[in-house]
Amino acid sequence: MRQIDTIADFERWLDVESGSAPFPVAVQSLDLRSQEQRIAEATFADAIFLACELSELAAGHIVMTGGVVIPDLSGFDFTVHRSSLYTVGELFDGFDPSDPDGYSKSYDQRVHRQYLEQGTSPRAFNTSLARRLHDHSITEALDDALVDANAPGDDEGAISLRKVVAIMGGHSMERSEPMYGSVARISRELTRRNFLMISGGGPGAMEATHLGAFLASRPDDDLEQALAVLRPRPSGALPGKEYADRDWLHRAWAVLEQFPIPTGAESQCMSIGVPTWLYGHEPPTVFASHIAKYFANSVREDGLLALASHGVVFAPGSAGTTQEIFQDAAQNHYGTQGLYSPMILFGSEFWTTTRPVWPLLSHMASGHRYGELLTLTDSETEVVERITAYDPTAFLVD
Numbered sequence: 252m253r254q255i256d257t258i259a260d261f262e263r264w265l266d267v268e269s270g271s272a273p274f275p276v277a278v279q280s281l282d283l284r285s286q287e288q289r290i291a292e293a294t295f296a297d298a299i300f301l302a303c304e305l306s307e308l309a310a311g312h313i314v315m316t317g318g319v320v321i322p323d324l325s326g327f328d329f330t331v332h333r334s335s336l337y338t339v340g341e342l343f344d345g346f347d348p349s350d351p352d353g354y355s356k357s358y359d360q361r362v363h364r365q366y367l368e369q370g371t372s373p374r375a376f377n378t379s380l381a382r383r384l385h386d387h388s389i390t391e392a393l394d395d396a397l398v399d400a401n402a403p404g405d406d407e408g409a410i411s412l413r414k415v416v417a418i419m420g421g422h423s424m425e426r427s428e429p430m431y432g433s434v435a436r437i438s439r440e441l442t443r444r445n446f447l448m449i450s451g452g453g454p455g456a457m458e459a460t461h462l463g464a465f466l467a468s469r470p471d472d473d474l475e476q477a478l479a480v481l482r483p484r485p486s487g488a489l490p491g492k493e494y495a496d497r498d499w500l501h502r503a504w505a506v507l508e509q510f511p512i513p514t515g516a517e518s519q520c521m522s523i524g525v526p527t528w529l530y531g532h533e534p535p536t537v538f539a540s541h542i543a544k545y546f547a548n549s550v551r552e553d554g555l556l557a558l559a560s561h562g563v564v565f566a567p568g569s570a571g572t573t574q575e576i577f578q579d580a581a582q583n584h585y586g587t588q589g590l591y592s593p594m595i596l597f598g599s600e601f602w603t604t605t606r607p608v609w610p611l612l613s614h615m616a617s618g619h620r621y622g623e624l625l626t627l628t629d630s631e632t633e634v635v636e637r638i639t640a641y642d643p644t645a646f647l648v649d
Contacts, residue, residue: 283300434564
């Protein structure tokens, strides 16, 4: 269903066929009070109006002619119906880099506090409905963001999708670890090769993914300089919990200010973080250009892996990353996404000894088509080469 979120698009939609809505759409978050006369002259079979400002007369007419009107739900610190993904500016609205407790005053933390107060699994119907409607709008906005407007279609009107690669890994990975820099360099190189990088949108390996994409249009030396800003930790900091440092966000913010994306290069540095308020104690990365933040972690995790049509790189991580490996393996094993895609385990010692996933994974894939797409490596170059060499048309599910 096509989404309409500007008055101009709404008017063009009605212009296609005078007197009736030509095809069903979702009209979202628009003030349509100036359109009352046109609404009265049309019919709206199967159209959905989400959080739009309408007079009672207009809303009644839409419903009487076959449409659905869902008003905005009140009492929540988040916008229930969104027409776009979050930006860093939106999520961190209220954050003051000069305030050690600045993150607690951000929009992101206000929503998280209400999320905890109302319950992670709320019994109140309006709360659960509001969260699901929010997450649905995020998924719709995410689908829109994956359309590559710069890529020509094979046929007139064809939709070209971006080449999406995910990097998964632990939130405990510290910025000073060699693996953090490796992940950032891999992401930077793949971004330069026109891949869209996505991650779980949190700290550690996830942050490194977006740092690399963020710096993709800048000279190589800028990454090392940025790492020098990010690495120093305060005295007494807890190992493996760098995201809990009071200045974790402040150091990242300093990198944003010192190494801004050059004007005109924004599309070249695009990346999407996909975090969740279930882990709202972890700040989302500020280096992602777009943030698809969900309430439902299950929807977020399954969707994140499904989006990665050109492969997933698994950096060292704990239980969550291990779960994601086998979740991705299940998608490949059963061909649920219509194609088999690369799975690269980055860190041989970790994935064979520390957390010996590789022996089971490679045994499970033996004799299956996706087994050709498994890689265990310590080489940044090999990761990039395996991703760039992949041809999805050669691995379609029969």
